[in-house]
Structures are given as C-alpha cells and as structure tokens.
Amino acid sequence: MASSSYDYIIVGGGLAGLVLASxxxxLLPPSDTKQVLVLEAGTDPSTTDYILTSQGAHQAWTSPHSYQLPISPNRHLNGRSTTVPVGKALGGSAAINGGAWTRGPKSDYDLWAKLVGDESWGYDALVPYLRRVESMALVEGMEKDETQHGYDxxxxxxxxxxxxxxxxxPLRESVQKMWExxxxxxxxxxxxxxxNGLVxxxxxxxxxARQLPNKILDLAKVDIRTGSTVQRVTFAKVEGQGxxxxxxxxxxxxxxxxxxxNKEVIVCTGTYHTPQVLMLSGIGDPAELTKHGIETIAANPEVGKSLKDHFALGMAWKLKHPEKGLAIGSPLxxxxxxxxxxxxxxxxFGPLEELSKLEPLVKSQEDRDLVLRPDASHMEIxxxxxxxxxxxxxIDTPxxxxxxxxxxxxxxPTSKGSVTLQSASIEDPPVIDVNFFDTEADKVGFRQALxxxxxxxxETEAGRSFVSHEVPPEGxxxxxxxxxxxxxxxxxxxLGYTFHHPMGSCAMGKVVDSHCRVIGIRCLRIVDASVFxxxxxxxxxxxxYATAERAAEWIGRGD
Structure with missing residues (x-):
C-alpha cells in the first residue's frame, strides 16, 4: 500500500515534475522508504503506438493522453475560440509535443536574470543545467563543444x-541560399x-521515436501514482500574528x-493548470476566489496573469518543379x-528589421526591455x-x-492573457483567455515577420528557383x-493560431521568487513554464528541463 506521507509531493508528472523527481x-540522503511522490492525473502512455512515433504526433493531440482545453473567444481575432492540447500523461506535454529542441537566445536568459534580480537565471549560469540533460549527437566535421553541450x-x-x-x-541548399x-x-x-540567423x-x-521522460529518467527512488488528480494544496494553521x-x-x-x-509541495502542472491549482488552494486574487466560495490563504492578484504565447500563421507555396521530387507526396x-x-x-530566427516602428508603441519598461533589445529574437520562420x-x-493543399x-x-508578444476559474472543482477546465493581438506593437511586429x-x-533568385507563387486561402x-x-x-x-507555447501565468517575481517559492507561502514551489x-x-x-534541474538543487539543499 502506498504511503500517505512523503517529504516531497510533486503535483503533476509532466516533464518538469519527472525531471525534478528524478x-x-x-540528492536526498539514503532512506529505506521513498521520500518523493509524483501525482499525475493521466496515465502512462509508453505502450501507445501513436505517442511513440513522430508520425502520430497530431493524433496524440486529440487522444486520451491530452486535455482538450477550451480557449475563450478572442476579441482581436474576430471572436474566434478554439481548443488546445495539453498533455494528460506521464511526461505531460512531452508525450504529445512536436519534439523541436531550441534553447532560445542568451539575451532572453539574461533579461530573465535582470527582471528577477538573480544571476542564477542568466544564460552563462544556466548552461550547466541545459547541458546536464543532453546527449548531443555528433555532426561530421564539427568538434564537441563541452562548454555548451552535454554528451552523456x-x-x-x-x-x-x-x-x-x-x-x-532535396531543397536544403536552395533554402539556405535563399536566406543568404x-x-x-x-x-x-x-x-x-x-x-539570430539560419540555424x-x-x-x-x-x-x-519519441523519448518519454518516464522512460529516459531514473525514477527508481520515486513513488509515482497515475490517475491521481489533486484538488488543492493544504496548509498548516498559523498561530499568532506577526x-x-x-x-x-x-x-x-x-x-x-x-x-x-513533510517538507514541501511542488506544483508542476503547467502554464494553464498551475494557476488553477493555486487558486483552488486559496492563493490568488481574493475577488476571483470569493466568486467561487474559496477562502483566501494568500492574496496575490498576479496568479493567472501575464499569460503569454507565441502566435503563428502559415503560407502555402506552389512549387515550380514538383516533378523533381522536392516535397512529401511526390513518388520520388x-x-x-x-x-x-x-x-x-x-x-x-531574427530581430525585427524596423525596430524603430515599435519604439513609440511600447509603453511599460518591462515591455520595452523585452521588445526593444537589438539582440532579441522577435520572429521564427x-x-x-x-x-x-x-x-x-x-487551405486544403493536396x-x-x-x-x-x-x-x-x-x-x-506584449499582449497578456489570463487564467481564471470556471468553478471550484479541478475537474472543470480553467477559463483561458490568451488575448492574442491585444497590443499595436504585436500587430506591427507580426506583420514584419509575415x-x-x-x-x-x-524576391530572391534562390526562392524563385523553386517557388512558383503563394496559394492564399480563397478571399x-x-x-x-x-x-x-x-x-x-x-x-x-x-486564420492565425497558437504555436502551443504558453508561458508566464505564475511569473517569477510576481507569483514566485527567484528560487521558485510561492510568495507569501512557506513550503510551496512552482516548477514549470508558468514561472517564466x-x-x-x-x-x-x-x-x-533546465528550470527543473536548477530548482532541484535548491530544493535538495533547502534553499
């Protein structure tokens, strides 16, 4: 029978939760009993064929291993609403994502460190934790770079x-020349x-083959319970004032x-569910909590705020010479x-070429620090x-x-969304308003990217060598x-859509401190993308991955 007492309880068996648990x-002293418990609402997807292969990625998004979370109508996108897939499985969204591996630019980490006043989050300080997870495949003609990458x-x-x-x-060289x-x-x-360049x-x-976190990480000393949904975090009574x-x-x-x-609860349920868990536990905006009959344990109106996501749009190109076998679907x-x-x-990845056009549109210092950096990566193409x-x-391209x-x-993006409560039950999805395109700066920037x-x-010789024309949607x-x-x-x-990269709904410096500790609460942390x-x-x-590795050391030391 499973224990009912652990030193550490990790809520959420996604990527962050499993890395942290492992x-x-x-790091903990040897013990006869397991001291770390992971509670995951989903199940183990490691025997599900479509989860295990890249070809099944889209099927995974609508499978039982994925929440289908409703997104509120967006007033800037003609009132469109949608649903987004979020992992409901051991491994979380790492069990259903597209598998791209990009770290982001040094300037993003250094801005993170500046915003929270802690150099631990600067790029140079975080590189050891980025390296720790990697086993980088070698590329012929390139030497190992152990200052930047891990190989074991x-x-x-x-x-x-x-x-x-x-x-x-077949189109590799043409695409490279096009950008050159x-x-x-x-x-x-x-x-x-x-x-910033062509990477x-x-x-x-x-x-x-997908690498599921629960299969590649050593979890031998961890108790994992699937099918276990946490309704709330509980708290010890406070005696006295002060x-x-x-x-x-x-x-x-x-x-x-x-x-x-016995020691800590760590919430790792992701950008949409983590603020929901906090609010259901009494941590959030008292006005929001009162609407649902929840007692306020710690007032913090920033919980669920500052939600940001990447926004995207696609273009279809008709090839000049499809007979050459340049794209999927060709018999060649x-x-x-x-x-x-x-x-x-x-x-x-690249900066905006007309950054000066954004300067008068960006008002807050926080947004100016984000957008007006000349070394920022404003766009991905x-x-x-x-x-x-x-x-x-x-369009339905054949x-x-x-x-x-x-x-x-x-x-x-400078547009900020929010996560609030639909009800006082964790089994009802949160109310998610991504609020894309709320600022003029985002509109100007995205137009430039397109x-x-x-x-x-x-307009390049190389591009015209293989592209005939764009095929836009009708109208x-x-x-x-x-x-x-x-x-x-x-x-x-x-037609614009999310790139499925939600972040920041429990932002560091607003909801947690620089060691991921929830502000105003002892023995409670958040470790996932919601803290970015x-x-x-x-x-x-x-x-x-790196955030969980970094936080694990602090938790293990009691910092």
Missing part, C-alpha cells in the same frame, strides 16, 4: 545534419546562445484522500529517413517540405508533392511587401 531523489545526458538530441546522408532534403541572399547568416549551432534544426526524436506565513503541508485528491508533505520523395521527424532543415493543410495555412509550407511565428517570410521566397490577398496592413490583419484575425517571466524565444521544453 534529480531530487538522488538522458535525452538524445539530434541535429538534422547528424542524420546525413540519408536525411538530406537577404543577408541572414548561417549558424551551425543555434543552441549555443546566438540563434540547423535540432530535435528530440531518435529515428522517429510575520508568520501559511505553510503547505500536503494535498487533497479528488475523491477525498489526503497525502502529507521516398527515402524513409525523410519521415523520421519534421520535414525541414532550418529555423530562421520555418519552411516545411510538405503541404501542411488547412490547419496550418487555411499532399501530392506540389506544395511546401512556411510558418511565421512572433516570439516577443512580410519577411514572403519576401525571402518571392485573401497574397502576402507580399506591398500587402496592406489591413489585408494582413484580416488574414491574421481569421520572459516569453522565451524558443520551443520551451529545453528551458523546462
């Missing part, structure tokens, strides 16, 4: 070039602090079971290696060698080898340098 279990960590990290000659896509023509530098290693795509797939603070002492599960935490595009991950070679379909571009897709994404993505394909203008702001905004409002105080310009899983 590392923490090794639990997660195999594979640059596309490490899979040559088999996985060398507009002055974008080629960066062989975009995960070494400098990513080699790196992924966490190994020959199309400076005493409530102390977390355990959790209540749905169904009524109580489990005791048959090498099995082409299908072992995302069909792409590069990501272009990728070209995929397939017609990705209506969900990506707004998968016949005649089309490729470009996705442009805006990475430095125009850049279009111009590099249409919309093609995107060119001459497309009006109004035409762009209409297409964005009707900066919308990191990357696919966040690498940063989540």
């Amino acid at each position: 590392r923490l279990s090794k 960590g639990p997660l195999k990290v594979t640059p596309i070039r490490s899979q040559w000659p088999a996985r060398k896509y 023509e507009v002055g974008v530098k080629y960066i062989p290693d975009g995960n070494a602090g400098d990513q 080699e795509f790196v992924e966490a797939w190994v020959k199309s 400076q005493d603070q409530p102390a977390a002492n355990g959790v209540d599960l749905v169904g009524g079971e109580h489990v005791v935490a 595009f048959t090498d099995p290696s082409y299908f072992s991950g995302w069909p792409m070679d590069f990501i272009e 990728v070209t995929l060698y397939a017609g990705m379909g209506k969900g990506f571009t707004g 998968m016949d080898g005649s089309y490729i897709t470009t996705i442009a994404c805006y990475l430095t 125009r850049k993505a279009a111009s590099v394909h249409l 919309y203008a093609c995107i060119t340098k001459d497309t009006t702001d109004e035409e762009l905004d209409k297409r964005i409002a009707d 105080p900066v919308p990191m310009a990357c696919h966040p899983q690498a940063v989540v």
Whole structure:
C-alpha cells in the first residue's frame, strides 16, 4: 500500500515534475522508504503506438493522453475560440509535443536574470543545467563543444545534419541560399546562445521515436501514482500574528484522500493548470476566489496573469518543379529517413528589421526591455517540405508533392492573457483567455515577420528557383511587401493560431521568487513554464528541463 506521507509531493508528472523527481531523489540522503511522490492525473502512455512515433504526433493531440482545453473567444481575432492540447500523461506535454529542441537566445536568459534580480537565471549560469540533460549527437566535421553541450545526458538530441546522408532534403541548399541572399547568416549551432540567423534544426526524436521522460529518467527512488488528480494544496494553521506565513503541508485528491508533505509541495502542472491549482488552494486574487466560495490563504492578484504565447500563421507555396521530387507526396520523395521527424532543415530566427516602428508603441519598461533589445529574437520562420493543410495555412493543399509550407511565428508578444476559474472543482477546465493581438506593437511586429517570410521566397533568385507563387486561402490577398496592413490583419484575425507555447501565468517575481517559492507561502514551489517571466524565444521544453534541474538543487539543499 502506498504511503500517505512523503517529504516531497510533486503535483503533476509532466516533464518538469519527472525531471525534478528524478534529480531530487538522488540528492536526498539514503532512506529505506521513498521520500518523493509524483501525482499525475493521466496515465502512462509508453505502450501507445501513436505517442511513440513522430508520425502520430497530431493524433496524440486529440487522444486520451491530452486535455482538450477550451480557449475563450478572442476579441482581436474576430471572436474566434478554439481548443488546445495539453498533455494528460506521464511526461505531460512531452508525450504529445512536436519534439523541436531550441534553447532560445542568451539575451532572453539574461533579461530573465535582470527582471528577477538573480544571476542564477542568466544564460552563462544556466548552461550547466541545459547541458546536464543532453546527449548531443555528433555532426561530421564539427568538434564537441563541452562548454555548451552535454554528451552523456538522458535525452538524445539530434541535429538534422547528424542524420546525413540519408536525411538530406532535396531543397536544403536552395533554402539556405535563399536566406543568404537577404543577408541572414548561417549558424551551425543555434543552441549555443546566438540563434539570430539560419540555424540547423535540432530535435528530440531518435529515428522517429519519441523519448518519454518516464522512460529516459531514473525514477527508481520515486513513488509515482497515475490517475491521481489533486484538488488543492493544504496548509498548516498559523498561530499568532506577526510575520508568520501559511505553510503547505500536503494535498487533497479528488475523491477525498489526503497525502502529507513533510517538507514541501511542488506544483508542476503547467502554464494553464498551475494557476488553477493555486487558486483552488486559496492563493490568488481574493475577488476571483470569493466568486467561487474559496477562502483566501494568500492574496496575490498576479496568479493567472501575464499569460503569454507565441502566435503563428502559415503560407502555402506552389512549387515550380514538383516533378523533381522536392516535397512529401511526390513518388520520388521516398527515402524513409525523410519521415523520421519534421520535414525541414532550418529555423530562421531574427530581430525585427524596423525596430524603430515599435519604439513609440511600447509603453511599460518591462515591455520595452523585452521588445526593444537589438539582440532579441522577435520572429521564427520555418519552411516545411510538405503541404501542411488547412490547419496550418487555411487551405486544403493536396499532399501530392506540389506544395511546401512556411510558418511565421512572433516570439516577443506584449499582449497578456489570463487564467481564471470556471468553478471550484479541478475537474472543470480553467477559463483561458490568451488575448492574442491585444497590443499595436504585436500587430506591427507580426506583420514584419509575415512580410519577411514572403519576401525571402518571392524576391530572391534562390526562392524563385523553386517557388512558383503563394496559394492564399480563397478571399485573401497574397502576402507580399506591398500587402496592406489591413489585408494582413484580416488574414491574421481569421486564420492565425497558437504555436502551443504558453508561458508566464505564475511569473517569477510576481507569483514566485527567484528560487521558485510561492510568495507569501512557506513550503510551496512552482516548477514549470508558468514561472517564466520572459516569453522565451524558443520551443520551451529545453528551458523546462533546465528550470527543473536548477530548482532541484535548491530544493535538495533547502534553499
């Protein structure tokens, strides 16, 4: 029978929770009993075929291993609402994500450190924790760089070039020349602090196989309970007045079971669910808590605020010479290696070329620090060698080898969303308002990203060598340098979408301190992407790994 008392209770068996549990279990003194408990609402997905392969990624999004969380209608996107997939499984969203491995630029980490007043979060200080997880595949012609990368960590990290000659896509050289023509530098290693340029795509797939955290991490000294949903964190009563603070002492599960935490409770349920757990536990805006009959334990109106996400839009391109076998669907595009991950070679990260246009639009100092850095990565642009379909571009491109897709994404949003409560039950999803496109700065910045993505394909010699024209959705203008702001905004409002990178709903410096401790509460921490105080310009899983590794050392030492 499982114990009802542990030193540490980790709420959420996602990526952060499992990394934290594995590392923490090794840092603690030897014991006859397991001292770390992970409580996960989902189940173990490690025998589910579509979870285990890159080809099943889209099926995973709508599977029982995924919450389908409703997103409130967005007033800036014509009142559109949607649902988003969030992992409900051991491994969390690492069991359903796209597997891209990008760290983000040094300047993002250094801004993080500046905002929270703790150099522990600066890039140079965090590199050892980024290295710790990696087992970087070697690329022919490149020497090991042990100052930046790990080569014996639990997660195999594979640059596309490490899979040559088999996985060398036919359009690689043309795409590289296309970007060179507009002055974008080629960066062989975009995960070494400098990513502004054309970087080699790196992924966490190994020959199309997903690496589930619960399989690659050592969890032998951890108790893991699946199918266990936490309703609330509980607290010890405070005696007297003065400076005493409530102390977390355990959790209540749905169904009524109580489990005791002798030292700490750590919430790792992700950007959408973590603020929900806090509010259900009495930590949040008293006005919001009172609406649902929840006693306020610690008043903090920032809980659930500062939600940010990356916003994207796709474009479909008709190829000039589909008979050459340049894209998925062509009978000549048959090498099995082409299908072992995302069909792409590069990501272009870059700053806005007309940053001065944003300067008068950005009001708060926090937003100015984010947006007006000349070394920021404001945009991400990728070209995929397939017609990705209506969900990506707004049109049903046939998968016949005649089309490729470009996705442009805006990475430095100043628009802030929120997470609030639908009810006093954890079994009801939270109310999520992402609030995309709320600021004029975001509109101006994203327009620039779209125009850049279009111009590099249409106005370079290399781009014109393989692209015939854009195929826009019916009723919309093609995107060119001459497309009006109004035409762009209409297409964005009707067809733009989340890149599934939510962050910041329990931001460090506002909800937690720089050691991830919940402000105003003892013995309670948050370790997941909800604490990011900066919308990191990357696919966040690498940063989540490092955040959990960093926090584990502090927790193990009692810091």
